[in-house]
Amino acid sequence: MRRYSLTxxxxxxxxxxxxxxxxxxxxxxxxxxxxxxxxxFSLLLANINYNMEEIGLLNEIxxxxxxxxxxxxxxxxxxxxxxLDNVSGVRFISREEAHESEMAKLADxxxxxxxxxxxKEIYRHSYVIxxxxxxxxxxxxxxxxxxxxxxxSKIICRTDLAETIESxxxxxxxxxxxxxxxxxxxxxxxxxxxxxxxxxxxxxEISIMRYVGATNWFITLPFVFEGIFIGLLAGGIGxxxxxxxxxxxxNIIITDYNMISVMAYxxxxxxxxxxxxxxxxxTGIIGSSISLRKYLHA
Amino acid sequence: MIxxxxxxxxxxxxxxxxxNVNLRINDGEFVFIVGASGAxxxxxxxxxxxxxxxxxxxxxxDEFDLKKLSNFKVPYYRRQLGVVFQDFRLFPxxxxxxxxxxxxxxxxxxxxxxxxxxxxxxxxVNLQDKYNCFPRELSGGxxxxxxxxxxxxxxxxxxxxxxxxxxxxxxxxxxxxxxxVKIQKKGKTVIVVTHEKNLVDYFKQRVxxxxxxxxISDTVGGMYNAEV
Numbered sequence: 001m002r003r004y005s006l007t008x009x010x011x012x013x014x015x016x017x018x019x020x021x022x023x024x025x026x027x028x029x030x031x032x033x034x035x036x037x038x039x040x041f042s043l044l045l046a047n048i049n050y051n052m053e054e055i056g057l058l059n060e061i062x063x064x065x066x067x068x069x070x071x072x073x074x075x076x077x078x079x080x081x082x083x084l085d086n087v088s089g090v091r092f093i094s095r096e097e098a099h100e101s102e103m104a105k106l107a108d109x110x111x112x113x114x115x116x117x118x119x120k121e122i123y124r125h126s127y128v129i130x131x132x133x134x135x136x137x138x139x140x141x142x143x144x145x146x147x148x149x150x151x152x153s154k155i156i157c158r159t160d161l162a163e164t165i166e167s168x169x170x171x172x173x174x175x176x177x178x179x180x181x182x183x184x185x186x187x188x189x190x191x192x193x194x195x196x197x198x199x200x201x202x203x204x205e206i207s208i209m210r211y212v213g214a215t216n217w218f219i220t221l222p223f224v225f226e227g228i229f230i231g232l233l234a235g236g237i238g239x240x241x242x243x244x245x246x247x248x249x250x251n252i253i254i255t256d257y258n259m260i261s262v263m264a265y266x267x268x269x270x271x272x273x274x275x276x277x278x279x280x281x282x283t284g285i286i287g288s289s290i291s292l293r294k295y296l297h298a
Numbered sequence: 299m300i301x302x303x304x305x306x307x308x309x310x311x312x313x314x315x316x317x318n319v320n321l322r323i324n325d326g327e328f329v330f331i332v333g334a335s336g337a338x339x340x341x342x343x344x345x346x347x348x349x350x351x352x353x354x355x356x357x358x359x360d361e362f363d364l365k366k367l368s369n370f371k372v373p374y375y376r377r378q379l380g381v382v383f384q385d386f387r388l389f390p391x392x393x394x395x396x397x398x399x400x401x402x403x404x405x406x407x408x409x410x411x412x413x414x415x416x417x418x419x420x421x422x423v424n425l426q427d428k429y430n431c432f433p434r435e436l437s438g439g440x441x442x443x444x445x446x447x448x449x450x451x452x453x454x455x456x457x458x459x460x461x462x463x464x465x466x467x468x469x470x471x472x473x474x475x476x477x478x479v480k481i482q483k484k485g486k487t488v489i490v491v492t493h494e495k496n497l498v499d500y501f502k503q504r505v506x507x508x509x510x511x512x513x514i515s516d517t518v519g520g521m522y523n524a525e526v
Contacts, residue, residue, distance in 0.1 A: 008403065019391055208387050211347070212401040212448070213377035 013225035016202075023198035024230060031234035031283060032241070034187030035276050038180060039242045042275075043268070045176040050263050052169045061137075062156040063144055065125040069151035074125050076149045081127055086140050089130040095123035124153065134166040188283055196291040199223065206295045216296045223292055227284030235280030239273045299324055300346070300456070300487070304355035307341050315341035317511040319355070323489065325455070328482040330498050331491045332522055333508035339491050342508060343460055346489070347381065348372050360455065377405055380449030384461035386441040388433040394420065394444050395429040401451040415451070423447045423477060439470025446477060456487045463494055475501060495522040 017024045063081065065074050074092075082090050093101075102123075131140055141157045199206070209219045246265050253262050265272075300323040307316040316338045323329055333339050344350040345357055348364055357364040362375045388397050395416055402412045420426045423443040433441050442462060449457055459478060463471035475490075475497050482488040492498060498505055499521045507515040 015391075204387070205389060208389060209404065210373070211376065211381050211387070212404050213373045213375075213452075214404040215373045218373075218404060 009221045009225055012222040013229060016222055016226050017229060020198050020201060023201065024226075027198065027230045027287075028234045028237070030190050031187070031230060031280055032238040034183070034190065034283075035234060035238035035279060036241055036245070038183050038187070038279070039238065039272060039276065040245065041176060041180060041183070043242075043246060043263075043272075045173065046268065047261075047263055048172055049169060051261050052165055052172075061129040061131070061141065061144065063127045063129065063152055064154040064156075065127070066151045066153040067124055069125070073149060073151045077147060077151055078127055080147050080149050081129060081144070084140065084143050086131045086133050086136050087129055088132040091128045091130075093126045093128060095121075095125050098123040098126065134163075134169075137163070184279075188286060192287045192290050198226075199288075199291045199295065203295055206292075219296065220289065220292055223288040224285055227286075227288035228281050229284075231280030231282070231284030232277060233280075234284075235273075235276035235278075238280070239269075239276045242272060242276070243269065299358075299360065300489075301358050302342075302345075302355070303357070305345065305352050305357055306354045307338075307345060307350065308353045314511055316345075316352075319512055321506060321513055321516070323487060325487055326482065326485050328479065328488045328501075328503040329490070330501075330503055330505045330522075331489060331508060332493070332498060332505060337508045338511045339508050340460075343458065343491060346458060347379065348375060377452055378454055378456060380446075380452070380454040380457040382442065382445045382449050382457070382459040382462045384464035386433070386438075386445045386465070388441060388444055388448075390433055393430050393432055394425060394436070394447075397433070397444055398447045398451050401448045405452055407452075419447045419450055422450070422480075437470070438466040439473060442466055442470070442474055443477070446474065446481075450481065454486070456489070457481055459488070459490045461491055461493065463492065463497065468496075471497060472500075498522040 063077070065077060069077075078090060078092055081087060129140075129144075131137060137157065141155065144152070144155050144157075206219055243265060250262050250265065253260055300321075302319045302321040305316055305319040306314070308314050319338075319342070331339055331342065341350065345352055345364065346359070348367060352365055355365075359375070360378065362371075362378070364375075367375060389400065392400060398416045398419055399412045402415065407415075417426060417429070420429055423446055425440060425443055425447065428436065428440065433444065436444065442465070446459075446462075449459075457478065462474055462478070466474065471494065478488050478490060479501065502519045502521075504516070504518045505522065506513060
C-alpha cells in the first residue's frame with residue numbers, strides 16, 4: 001500500500017480554497033455568523049446563570065435557639081448543623097451580637113431607640129446557615145427541623161425564593177439549550193448548502209478523479225481539509241469579533257447597570273475559542289462530507 | 299480479455315439499452331465500436347467503465363467480474379483502464395504536466411517516479427514543449443493528446459476512447475488515431491467508439507456495430523456499416 005503525502009492533500013486544500021475564493025469566503029462568513037449568534041446566546045445564558053447564582057448566594061437559613069438552652073446545647077446544635085449535607089457555611093450570632101447589631105442599625109434614630117427600649121434579653125442565639133444547592137433546600141429545612149439535639153425554637157427559611165430562583169434558572173437554561181440546538185442544526189444546513197455549491201462547481205473535477213481511479217477518500221480528503229480550514233478561519237475570526245462585541249456590551253453594562261454582574265471575558269475566553277474552533281471544524285468536516293456524498297457513488 | 303456474455307441492461311425507467319450482447323475482445327486488439335445514436339454504444343461504455351451495473355448476464359475484464367465488483371473495488375478496477383473522452387475532460391486549472399501527473403498521484407506513485415515518467419509520456423504524444431501550458435492555451439488536438447497521455451500515465455492494459463476525434467479537425471483526428479494504433483502495437487487493448495466513417499474505413503481494424511441494443515455485425519478489417 002503506497003502512502004499518500006499529507007502535504008499534498010493540505011496543498012490541494014489551500015489551492016481549492018484559493019481557486020474557489022468567492023465560495024470559500026461565503027462559507028467562512030456564514031459559519032462565522034452562525035458561531036457569533038450561537039456564541040452571543042451562550043454567553044447571555046452563562047451570564048444569566050451567573051447572576052442567578054449570585055442571587056442564590058443571598059439565601060440564608062436562620063435557626064433560632066431556645067432561650068433556655070445551655071451553652072453546651074447551643075454548641076452541640078452548631079456542630080450537628082455543620083455536619084449536614086448541602087451546608088456550605090454556618091455563622092453563630094449570639095444574643096449579644098444580635099442586640100448590638102440592632103442597636104447599631106437604629107443608632108441614627110435615637111427617638112425610635114428610646115421608645116423601643118431594646119433589651120438584649122428579648123434576643124436569642126442563632127445560627128445563620130448558607131447552602132450550596134438551591135434545589136435541595138427543602139431537604140435541608142426538614143433536617144434542621146428534625147435535629148437530634150433539641151433546642152431549636154424557630155427556623156426562618158425562604159424556600160419559596162430559593163425554589164423560584166431554581167425553577168427560573170432551569171426554565172431559562174432549557175429554553176436556551178433548545179434555542180442553541182435549533183440554531184446549531186440551522187447552521188449545519190446553511191454550511192452544507194454553501195459547501196454543496198462549492199462542490200457542485202467542482203463536480204467535473206470530481207468525475208475526472210473517479211475516472212482515473214481515485215478512491216473516495218482520495219477525493220474526499222482535500223475537501224475535508226478545506227472544511228477544516230474554513231472552520232478554523234471562521235472560528236478564529238468569530239472569536240475575535242465575539243471578543244469585541246462582548247467587551248463592548250460589558251463596558252456598557254458595568255457603567256450603566258452596575259447592579260448586574262457580568263463575567264469578565266478573560267475568564268471565559270478559553271471556553272469560547274475552544275468551542276468556536278471545535279464547532280467550526282466539526283461543522284466544516286460534516287458539511288464537506290455530506291456535500292460530497294452524492295458525487296462519490298461509483 | 300474483455301468478455302460480454304448475454305449482457306442485458308435495463309434502466310430504472312424501463313428502457314432496454316442492451317439485450318443479449320455477446321462480445322469478446324482479446325488482449326492487444328484494436329476495436330472500433332460503431333452504431334447510430336441510441337444504439338447502445340454509450341451504455342456499453344458505461345458498463346465497461348462500471349458507471350452502470352448490468353441487469354443480467356456477465357461482463358469480465360481480465361480478472362474483474364464487473365457484475366460482482368463491489369463499489370469499494372471500482373477505483374482499483376478503473377486503474378486498469380485509460381479513458382479518453384470527446385470533451386477531453388482535463389483539469390482546467392492544472393497545467394499539462396499536472397494533468398498527466400494527477401493520474402499517477404491518484405494511485406500513490408512517488409513524486410520521483412512521476413517526475414521521471416511524465417516527460418516520457420508527453421514526448422510520446424509530442425507535447426514535451428507544452429508541459430507548462432494550461433488546457434485553455436492548447437488546440438483541441440493538443441488537448442486530446444494530453445488526455446491520451448493522462449490515459450497512458452499508469453500504463454493501463456486497456457485504452458477506451460469515446461469519440462476521441464469528435465471535437466477536433468480531420469488532420470488532428472488522423473494524428474490521434476495514429477497514436478492509438480501506436481499504443482495498440484505496444485500490446486495494449488484499444489477500444490474506440492466513433493461515428494467517423496472515414497477513419498474506420500482508413501484504419502481497417504475490427505469493427506463491431508451496435509444496433510437495437512445488440513451486436514449486429516462484427517468484422518475484422520471491416521468497414522463502417524453504411525446501413526447503420
